[in-house]
Amino acid sequence: MSKITELSLIRNPETAPLLTEAAVREKLATSAGAVTALVSEWAEREEAVTFREFEKALRVAVFALARAAVALFLALRQQRVMREQPRREQRGGRTFRQAPAQARNLTTMFGVVRYVRTYMREVAAEARRGFHPLDVALGLTTDRFSPNVLSAAARLATKLSFAEARSTLASFVPNTPSTEVIENTVLGLGRHTAQWFEQAPAPEGDGDVLVIMIDSKGAPTATEQELARRRGKRRKRTMPASPRHRGRHRRGRHPKKPRRNKGDKSKNAKMATMVVMYTLRRHGGYLLGPINRWQYASFAPKEHAFAIARREANKRGFAGDSGKLIQLVTDGDDDLACYAGTYFPKAKHTIDVIHVVEKLWTAGDCLFREGSDERRKWVEHQRERLYRGHLRLVLVELHDKLDAIPKTGPGNKGKRERLEGVIRYLEKRADKMNYDELLDHDLEISSGCVEGAIKNIIGKRCDHGGMRWIKERAEALLQLRCIEANGDWDAFADYVHDIMQAEALRDGTRLRLQTTTPAPLPSVEKLVA
Numbered sequence: 448m449s450k451i452t453e454l455s456l457i458r459n460p461e462t463a464p465l466l467t468e469a470a471v472r473e474k475l476a477t478s479a480g481a482v483t484a485l486v487s488e489w490a491e492r493e494e495a496v497t498f499r500e501f502e503k504a505l506r507v508a509v510f511a512l513a514r515a516a517v518a519l520f521l522a523l524r525q526q527r528v529m530r531e532q533p534r535r536e537q538r539g540g541r542t543f544r545q546a547p548a549q550a551r552n553l554t555t556m557f558g559v560v561r562y563v564r565t566y567m568r569e570v571a572a573e574a575r576r577g578f579h580p581l582d583v584a585l586g587l588t589t590d591r592f593s594p595n596v597l598s599a600a601a602r603l604a605t606k607l608s609f610a611e612a613r614s615t616l617a618s619f620v621p622n623t624p625s626t627e628v629i630e631n632t633v634l635g636l637g638r639h640t641a642q643w644f645e646q647a648p649a650p651e652g653d654g655d656v657l658v659i660m661i662d663s664k665g666a667p668t669a670t671e672q673e674l675a676r677r678r679g680k681r682r683k684r685t686m687p688a689s690p691r692h693r694g695r696h697r698r699g700r701h702p703k704k705p706r707r708n709k710g711d712k713s714k715n716a717k718m719a720t721m722v723v724m725y726t727l728r729r730h731g732g733y734l735l736g737p738i739n740r741w742q743y744a745s746f747a748p749k750e751h752a753f754a755i756a757r758r759e760a761n762k763r764g765f766a767g768d769s770g771k772l773i774q775l776v777t778d779g780d781d782d783l784a785c786y787a788g789t790y791f792p793k794a795k796h797t798i799d800v801i802h803v804v805e806k807l808w809t810a811g812d813c814l815f816r817e818g819s820d821e822r823r824k825w826v827e828h829q830r831e832r833l834y835r836g837h838l839r840l841v842l843v844e845l846h847d848k849l850d851a852i853p854k855t856g857p858g859n860k861g862k863r864e865r866l867e868g869v870i871r872y873l874e875k876r877a878d879k880m881n882y883d884e885l886l887d888h889d890l891e892i893s894s895g896c897v898e899g900a901i902k903n904i905i906g907k908r909c910d911h912g913g914m915r916w917i918k919e920r921a922e923a924l925l926q927l928r929c930i931e932a933n934g935d936w937d938a939f940a941d942y943v944h945d946i947m948q949a950e951a952l953r954d955g956t957r958l959r960l961q962t963t964t965p966a967p968l969p970s971v972e973k974l975v976a
Contacts, residue, residue, distance in 0.1 A: 466518070466522065466550065466561060466562060466563045467522070468519070468522045468523065468526065471515065471518045471519045471522050472519060474515045474518070475512070475515040475516055475518075475519050477515075478508070478511050478512040478514075478515040479512055481508055481511065481512070482505070482508045482509060482512055485504060485505060485508050486505070489501045489504065489505075510557045510558055510621060511558075513555075513556075513557035513558075514555070514557050514558050514559075514560050517555055517557065517560045518560050518561070518562055521553075521560070521562040521564075521581070521585075522562065522563075524581060524584070524585065525548075525562070525563060525564055525565065525581050528564075528565060528580045528581045528584055529565055532545070532565060532567075532580045533545075536567070538952075538953065538954055538955035539953060539954030539955055539956070541569055541571070541954075541955055542569065542570040542571070543567040543568060543569055543570065543577055543578070543955055544567065544568060544570055545565060545566075545567060545568075546565075546566045546567065546568040546577070547566065548563045548564060548565050548566060549563070549564065549566050549579070550562070550563050551563075551564065551591075552591065553587070553591065553592075553593060554591060554592045554593065554596055554622045554624075555593045555595075555596065556593065556595055556596055556599075556620055557621065558621040558622055559621075559622055564579045564580070564581035564582060565579065565580055565581065566578075566579055567579070567580060567955065569955075576957070577955070577957075578951065578955045578956065578957050579957075582951075582957075583948065583951040583952055583955075586944050586945075586947070586948040588947065588957075588958045588959050588960050589957050589958065589959045590628075590632075590959055590960050590961050592624055592628070594940070594944050594960075596620060596623075596624065597624065597628075597632045597960060597961075598936075598940045599616060599620070600612060600613070600616055600623070600624050600628070600629045600632060601629065601632045601633050601636055601927065602927075602931060602936055603615055603616055604629050604630070604632075604633050604924065604927075605633075605908065605924060605927050605928040605931045606908070606928075606931070609626040609629050609630050610626050612626075612629055613625065613626050613629060628961060631961035631962055631963055632960060632961050633923050633924055633927060634920065634923050634961075634962050634963065634964070634965050634966075635959075635960040635961050635962045636923065636927055636939075636943060636960070637922065637923020637924070637926060637927060637965060637966055638923075638962065638965075638966045639939075639942070639943045639946070640923070640926040640927065640930065640939075641926075641966075641969055642946075643930065643935075643939050643942055643943075644743065644755070644926075645758075646942075647935070647938075648762075649759075649762040649763045649764070650739035650741070650763070652738065652739070653726045653738060653739055653763050653764065654726030654727045654728035654729075654734075654735075654736055654738045654739075655726070655727065655728055655729045655734075655771070655772070656726060656727040656728075656729075656734055656771070656772045656773075656774065656890070657724065657725075657726050657760055657763065657765045657771065657772070657773045657774070658724070658725055658726070658727060658736075658737070658773075658774050658776065658890075658891055658896075659722065659723070659724050659756050659760070659773065659774070659775050659776070659791070659794070660722070660723045660724075660775075660776045660777070660891075660894045660896055660897035661720065661721065661722050661723075661749075661752055661753070661756065661775070661776075661777055661783055661897065662720075662721055662777065662778055662894060662897045662898065662901060663718045663719065663720045663721065663749065663780070663901075664718065664719060664721065664901045664905045664906060664910075665714065665716025665717060665718050665719070666716060666717060666719055666746075666905060666909040666910055666914075666916055666921060667714035667715065667716055667909075667910060667914050667915055667916060668714075668715050668716065668717045668915060668916050668917065668918060668921075669715070669915040669916065669917060670715050670915075673915055674917075714910075715915075717746060717918050718746070718749075719744050719745060719746045719905055719909075719921075719925060720744065720745060720746075720747070720748075720749050720751070720752040721742070721743070721744045721752075721897055721900055721901045721904065721905065722742065722743040722744070722752050722755060722756050722897075723740065723741070723742050723896045723897040723900050724740070724741045724742075724743075724756060724759060724760070725737035725738060725739060725740040725741065725896070726738045726739060726763070727889075727890075732889070733889050734888075734889040734890065737896070739763075740896075740933075741759065741933055742900050742904060742929050742932050742933055743755055743756075743759075743926075743929055744900075744904050744905060744925050744926070744928075744929055745922060745925065745926065745968070745969055746918045746919075746921065746922050746925070746968055747922075747968045747969040747970075747971065748971060749782050749783065749786060750786050750971045751969050751970075751971045753786040753787070753789070753790040753791070754790065754971055756790065756791075757790045757791070760773060760791075767792070767793060772795065773791060773793070773794040773795070774794065774795045774796075774797060774890055774891060775787050775791050775794040775795070775796045775797065776797045776798075776799060776891050776893070776894045776897070777796070777797075777798065777799065777894070778798070778799050778802045778894060779798045779799070779802055779803075779872065779876050779879075784796070784876075795890070796879050797879055797880075797885060797890070797891065797892065798876050798879045798880055799892075799893050799894040800833065800834075800880075800882055800892045800893050801893050801894070801895075802894075803833060803873070803880060804826070804830055804833070806869045806872055806873065807826050807829045807830065807841075807869070808826055809865060809868075809869055810845060810848075810865075810866055810869045811823075811825055811826045812865070813848075813852070813862040813863075813865050813866045814848055814862075814866075829841050829844070833880065833882055834882050834883065834886065835883055836881060836882065836883030836884065838873065838877055838880050841873065842870065842873055842874060842877075845866065845869065845870050845873075846870065848866065849863060849866050849867065849870065852866070900932075903932070904925065904928050904929060904932060905925065908924065908925075908928055909921055909924070909925065917965075918968065919965040919966065919967060919968060920965045922965065922966070922968055923965055923966065943960075947960070
């Protein structure tokens with residue numbers, strides 16, 4: 448009797464013989480024969496068959512064959528581990544000795560597979576904990592799901608709700624994780640995103656000009672009252688008399704909210720800052736691109752986004768003393784302008800022209816009847832002046848219009864205040880609105896890339912009816928969504944797998960990817976330090 452069989456019988460004498468190499472090989476041969484028999488049986492049927500029905504039946508048989516193949520692989524690797532594993536060893540300053548083997552269920556992409564692996568128990572009496580050499584060697588965690596299953600579930604969760612991710616994965620995987628497991632996997636992966644972004648290498652084949660666009664968007668977050676209700680003691684649930692009344696029944700469990708006044712906010716939104724970065728390559732008189740587009744988003748303070756952008760710019764060869772051109776495009780937010788001067792003092796800072804035109808429409812509302820053709824023509828004329836670099840003429844006309852509005856009279860005070868606000872906005876940022884020069888040099892004049900990224904990365908996943916996030920939990924999902932959008936998911940999954948396996952090999956620690964505790968928001972001080 449082999450060593451694996453002896454240890455298996457000690458642990459579980461009834462089921463262990465079913466997991467030996469001979470038994471698994473026999474099961475694999477039986478499954479392979481079943482696939483061949485199924486193909487022949489369907490091909491020789493007298494009645495009409497469809498490929499759809501045959502493919503569904505074949506999928507079940509092939510998955511059974513795959514599970515048998517995985518079981519044989521695990522049995523063979525276990526034998527090899529037992530040949531190489533000493534009966535007593537030290538790892539990370541801890542001493543372990545070999546204990547009876549243990550059986551385990553592992554959910555793979557093909558279904559549940561049961562296998563046996565040796566256990567190394569810690570000798571210290573107060574600890575009595577250990578690890579499984581086979582799991583460590585193969586990079587398996589204590590989550591009871593294979594890394595590929597958890598990775599696929601989390602990847603779908605970056606695009607869909609947790610419930611939709613589970614139901615979608617169920618179309619391809621026989622045994623899918625619960626929504627709770629998927630959410631905990633997202634939080635577990637989120638603990639590694641900061642390290643991933645920091646160590647990720649710069650892309651190859653960059654262009655000559657670096658364009659950085661930064662903007663913010665709010666995501667709905669839970670209020671303290673909502674959190675207290677969510678975390679409080681659950682009430683005993685009573686079912687309504689008919690399914691038709693379930694909505695009315697649910698509404699009756701909570702007190703009515705006061706009616707909102709006009710202008711009141713209902714989402715309790717917290718701002719996430721989005722960074723979009725790419726390069727342009729000179730070709731004659733044009734700049735071609737975008738090249739190596741990269742996206743990043745975080746609920747950390749806005750300064751954190753600039754610190755990240757500075758770090759990535761340095762990686763890509765656009766350090767402050769490189770002499771290369773960096774263009775920074777924002778919407779004119781005062782905080783963004785402040786951090787731009789700190790982190791990118793030599794960059795060409797541009798205000799998005801679309802935001803400037805929106806200010807002109809605000810001014811047009813003060814001067815002409817809303818929706819009038821005269822208002823539209825006036826705004827179009829001012830816009831053409833902007834594109835030709837005649838901002839001074841726009842400001843002169845706005846001052847003339849302001850002087851023409853009486854200081855008294857119905858509605859005049861509000862018109863003057865709004866018009867004065869537009870004038871202040873334009874005058875304060877006049878040096879960043881040289882759109883004629885930008886067009887001549889084929890540079891960017893609008894922030895459409897970051898606006899689109901905000902809608903796709905933040906809005907499409909985090910801003911739906913009924914959603915109420917906790918910032919730290921949404922942070923993990925947001926950064927994973929950026930990794931997926933950047934096309935780095937497989938590399939990131941390999942990175943997390945490798946660092947967890949290295950830790951287990953070094954310390955003899957049983958690792959778990961899932962966690963219920965999200966990582967704290969990134970710190971600007973740590974990043975700068």
